[in-house]
Amino acid sequence: MTMVSRLWCRKARQNLAFAKVLGKEPKTFSTLVQLKTDEATDNNNDSQAQTNDELIKSPSLGNYRLVYPEFLPDPNPLYRNSIREKLERMDMLNRRSVLSIPEFYVGSILAVTYSDPHAVGKINKFVGICILREGCGLRSSFLLRNVVNGEGVEVRYDLYDPAIQNIDCLRLEKRLDDELLYLRDAPLEYSTFPFDMEIEAKISESVPVNDIKIPLNPLPWSQRWERLNLKGVKEIVVNERRQKKAAALAKPWEKYDLMKTYRETIPEEEQNEIFSDVYTKLNELEIQKNILKRKYMLQRQNSSKTRTS
Amino acid sequence: MQVFNRFKSTCITLVNDFKWFYTLVPMNDDFSISYLLISNEWLTRYLNDFSLIKPLIDKGQIVKVYVLRQTYNQAKEKRNLLFEEEKKRQRTAVGRIEKIEVKYQSPVEEVTLIMNKCISTPMDCAKHISEGVSKVSAIAMVDGSPWDMNRPLSSNCELKLLNLLSPENKVVNTAFWRTCSFILGAVVDTAFKEDVTVHLHSFPVPVIKSGSFIYDVYLDLDDWKPTDQEMRALSAQYVKLINKELPIERIEISERLALDMFQDNPIKMTQIPDIAKIGDYIDISKGPMVGNSSLIGRCTIAAVHKIPEKESLYRFQGVALPKGIILNQYAYGLLENRARKFNNTTWSVFSEENNEVEDVKVFGRN
Amino acid sequence: MNQAKIEKLVSRLRYNVGSKPRKLKNVDGPEGRLRKIKKTLTAVIKYERIELNYARADETRGYVERLISEALRHGPEHGETMELANFWIKEKQLVHKLFKVLVPRYQNYTTSFTKLHNAPCIYPGYAYKRAILELKGNIYPTVEQSNPHQHNLLHNILLDAARKEYRMEKYKEIAANMNF
Numbered sequence: 001m002t003m004v005s006r007l008w009c010r011k012a013r014q015n016l017a018f019a020k021v022l023g024k025e026p027k028t029f030s031t032l033v034q035l036k037t038d039e040a041t042d043n044n045n046d047s048q049a050q051t052n053d054e055l056i057k058s059p060s061l062g063n064y065r066l067v068y069p070e071f072l073p074d075p076n077p078l079y080r081n082s083i084r085e086k087l088e089r090m091d092m093l094n095r096r097s098v099l100s101i102p103e104f105y106v107g108s109i110l111a112v113t114y115s116d117p118h119a120v121g122k123i124n125k126f127v128g129i130c131i132l133r134e135g136c137g138l139r140s141s142f143l144l145r146n147v148v149n150g151e152g153v154e155v156r157y158d159l160y161d162p163a164i165q166n167i168d169c170l171r172l173e174k175r176l177d178d179e180l181l182y183l184r185d186a187p188l189e190y191s192t193f194p195f196d197m198e199i200e201a202k203i204s205e206s207v208p209v210n211d212i213k214i215p216l217n218p219l220p221w222s223q224r225w226e227r228l229n230l231k232g233v234k235e236i237v238v239n240e241r242r243q244k245k246a247a248a249l250a251k252p253w254e255k256y257d258l259m260k261t262y263r264e265t266i267p268e269e270e271q272n273e274i275f276s277d278v279y280t281k282l283n284e285l286e287i288q289k290n291i292l293k294r295k296y297m298l299q300r301q302n303s304s305k306t307r308t309s
Numbered sequence: 310m311q312v313f314n315r316f317k318s319t320c321i322t323l324v325n326d327f328k329w330f331y332t333l334v335p336m337n338d339d340f341s342i343s344y345l346l347i348s349n350e351w352l353t354r355y356l357n358d359f360s361l362i363k364p365l366i367d368k369g370q371i372v373k374v375y376v377l378r379q380t381y382n383q384a385k386e387k388r389n390l391l392f393e394e395e396k397k398r399q400r401t402a403v404g405r406i407e408k409i410e411v412k413y414q415s416p417v418e419e420v421t422l423i424m425n426k427c428i429s430t431p432m433d434c435a436k437h438i439s440e441g442v443s444k445v446s447a448i449a450m451v452d453g454s455p456w457d458m459n460r461p462l463s464s465n466c467e468l469k470l471l472n473l474l475s476p477e478n479k480v481v482n483t484a485f486w487r488t489c490s491f492i493l494g495a496v497v498d499t500a501f502k503e504d505v506t507v508h509l510h511s512f513p514v515p516v517i518k519s520g521s522f523i524y525d526v527y528l529d530l531d532d533w534k535p536t537d538q539e540m541r542a543l544s545a546q547y548v549k550l551i552n553k554e555l556p557i558e559r560i561e562i563s564e565r566l567a568l569d570m571f572q573d574n575p576i577k578m579t580q581i582p583d584i585a586k587i588g589d590y591i592d593i594s595k596g597p598m599v600g601n602s603s604l605i606g607r608c609t610i611a612a613v614h615k616i617p618e619k620e621s622l623y624r625f626q627g628v629a630l631p632k633g634i635i636l637n638q639y640a641y642g643l644l645e646n647r648a649r650k651f652n653n654t655t656w657s658v659f660s661e662e663n664n665e666v667e668d669v670k671v672f673g674r675n
Numbered sequence: 676m677n678q679a680k681i682e683k684l685v686s687r688l689r690y691n692v693g694s695k696p697r698k699l700k701n702v703d704g705p706e707g708r709l710r711k712i713k714k715t716l717t718a719v720i721k722y723e724r725i726e727l728n729y730a731r732a733d734e735t736r737g738y739v740e741r742l743i744s745e746a747l748r749h750g751p752e753h754g755e756t757m758e759l760a761n762f763w764i765k766e767k768q769l770v771h772k773l774f775k776v777l778v779p780r781y782q783n784y785t786t787s788f789t790k791l792h793n794a795p796c797i798y799p800g801y802a803y804k805r806a807i808l809e810l811k812g813n814i815y816p817t818v819e820q821s822n823p824h825q826h827n828l829l830h831n832i833l834l835d836a837a838r839k840e841y842r843m844e845k846y847k848e849i850a851a852n853m854n855f
Contacts, residue, residue, distance in 0.1 A: 065681045072679040077694040079676060136678050253709050256762045258741035259696060259734075264680045267687035476827040485829065517829065518836040628833070636830050644830070647837045 064275045067103045070140035072266045088137040093281045095160045107175030113166040127195045131180035147192040170197045174209045176231035185221040186214045388570045403427040412467045432458045446470040447599040448484050455480045457559045458600025473631035486515035488598040489522040489629045495590035496546045521626040521648035535613045543610040554603035606632035611648035686744045689787040697734045717765045724809035732806040743788045792818050
């Protein structure tokens with residue numbers, strides 16, 4: 001998968017100049033739309049942001065579980081091993097002290113610079129929307145999606161891959177769903193992002209939620225999306241048979257299954273233990289990151305001022 | 310002194326009482342070996358007053374004092390024979406069989422059993438009640454006083470069976486501790502090779518809080534310090550004996566018969582109360598014991614100490630738990646370590662003078 | 676290796692949670708399983724001590740513990756918790772009991788809220804293992820039977836004596852070190 005996508009990326013890089021010449025209308029279409037909705041949702045979701053803020057404040061160690069989900073181990077007791085987990089955490093911190101990994105969520109737009117011996121200049125930059133975060137510990141990874149040459153491209157990166165040279169979060173936002181895999185069956189414009197996108201300034205303290213509803217392509221699909229109870233999709237139209245089947249397979253009781261939720265998560269006490277273990281180091285790294293970010297923003301402002309003057 | 314004089318002249322003297330005799334083996338300058346056969350009386354005097362022999366040992370005239378194995382075994386056989394005879398006599402003395410009513414109070418209900426007078430034992434009652442009860446019962450309480458499991462009941466009574474896993478009365482524990490000492494004697498008696506003279510001395514009053522059960526033994530070994538392996542071998546012997554699941558019988562006999570039984574053992578002659586028997590081992594006991602050796606679970610013979618101020622008197626110490634009590638290794642290790650320390654708590658109780666007093670008391674009770 | 680779900684924060688349960696849920700065989704599948712547990716859970720909250728098959732008791736135990744811990748965590752004002760309570764407890768007055776009786780009772784507990792005992796299988800018995808599930812702090816006499824002669828057990832006497840001796844030695848040591 002990565003190999004194929006690398007090839008795609010190389011092509012993309014070669015064609016980048018071509019795309020720029022063509023003009024920005026088709027490429028920036030989706031982002032423009034999103035920008036508008038962004039502002040709108042920011043106003044609409046003030047209340048939601050507030051609740052988010054409360055959520056962030058209430059737990060003792062802040063919102064670490066949301067920002068650093070990969071520090072929490074797999075809840076399945078079969079895979080638990082406290083020593084391995086601790087060692088992995090140390091390795092992760094070491095990697096983070098070398099490479100600054102930004103805060104990002106499913107729905108954020110990332111730019112990843114990856115060392116590639118076959119590429120021109122031996123580096124390869126890919127920009128895309130994060131549609132999936134999975135795995136924990138050193139094996140945690142994320143999936144980026146973009147459209148290159150009218151073709152959807154997905155690249156899976158390991159978060160702690162030593163070949164990654166830089167990760168930038170170009171736009172920090174969340175979507176309504178935990179996974180955006182349905183973008184594969186949505187019109188391409190919804191997963192198209194320009195490769196020369198720049199880092200957007202942070203507007204609010206909390207992470208904005210983009211509640212855009214995406215229409216899906218007509219059938220056939222890669223998955224039966226009607227069964228998944230997706231929030232970020234405009235009304236799904238399927239035939240009656242499939243509707244019935246979906247209704248039959250629905251599990252409305254699952255949200256009441258207390259032990260299921262318990263077995264799928266790490267209890268708060270344990271989370272606190274884990275994060276108090278890494279708290280000091282993470283905090284230091286975060287302060288450094290903020291300083292760098294502010295510097296970068298200042299530089300950009302100065303350069304834009306000079307340009308306008 | 311008479312004997313010593315004879316001995317010095319290395320002549321052989323046959324003493325009248327020829328049944329059980331000991332041999333003193335002096336070694337002459339010319340390495341010819343001479344024997345002295347003496348009666349029990351004299352040996353008793355020797356061993357009770359070791360200072361009589363000591364100068365001879367110092368001079369190298371006596372190398373070893375030992376019991377000929379043959380005679381020893383004969384003594385044992387004779388003792389067993391006497392025991393069986395006495396038992397038979399006591400059984401026949403009952404005469405016509407009469408019935409008695411035994412009221413057994415179980416935790417659930419009260420049972421009345423019709424048993425044979427002077428024949429049925431609490432063990433027989435337990436067997437009537439259930440196999441489980443007969444297996445775990447350690448001691449019986451007959452009208453509120455402790456009674457051996459294998460001792461016949463003599464009249465109408467109220468019976469209560471005590472076990473070691475819920476000891477309502479501390480008598481059970483004391484009896485258990487006494488039994489442990491008793492069996493230790495049986496083990497030590499057979500554990501040594503023929504050329505080592507073993508005279509069982511006694512086992513003092515059981516004191517559980519002292520941390521170990523003990524048995525005092527005369528060994529003609531100078532400054533014997535047993536190795537770990539030897540201790541382990543002794544413990545193994547102990548376990549082997551326990552695993553035979555032998556019932557422990559106890560009968561009361563007259564002083565005369567007792568003297569007859571322990572004729573070969575100069576020390577036992579002086580301390581004769583009741584007689585108890587396990588397997589082919591017979592010893593003197595001063596109180597009730599548990600019914601069967603299978604009630605002993607985990608056990609260790611922890612140490613052998615030479616008793617200071619007494620020549621060749623060794624104290625064997627051990628620790629044991631009833632079967633069914635499961636203790637973790639660490640806690641049991643603590644108990645073992647404690648049992649290895651010299652147990653001197655009962656020493657003052659068991660001096661020569663007290664011994665007799667003790668005996669008298671027991672006689673008075675029985 | 677999967678990522679832990681992070682959207683909901685839960686309190687740790689203070690008993691050994693089994694790694695896999697039991698299926699609790701029934702015709703309706705997972706839904707029927709919850710229905711069965713719902714029945715038992717309501718009974719546990721109502722009667723505070725019940726005897727039932729071990730598997731079902733062990734399975735229900737987790738749900739009871741979780742429901743009480745959620746109630747402790749969020750209180751009756753929290754909509755989601757109220758919804759949970761309404762779903763799990765079939766009798767409405769027991770919802771009040773959960774928030775007004777059980778929550779204050781377990782406010783300062785540092786142990787689990789329930790207790791699971793193995794129950795005897797009385798001859799001829801039934802194929803399944805039995806158990807007793809109870810809420811802690813109930814009004815009934817205790818299920819456990821302790822040996823009233825515990826202090827008379829031989830090993831306890833021996834250990835007591837050993838402890839005393841050890842202490843005496845320590846005291847002697849201290850006294851010896853106190854030389855001025």
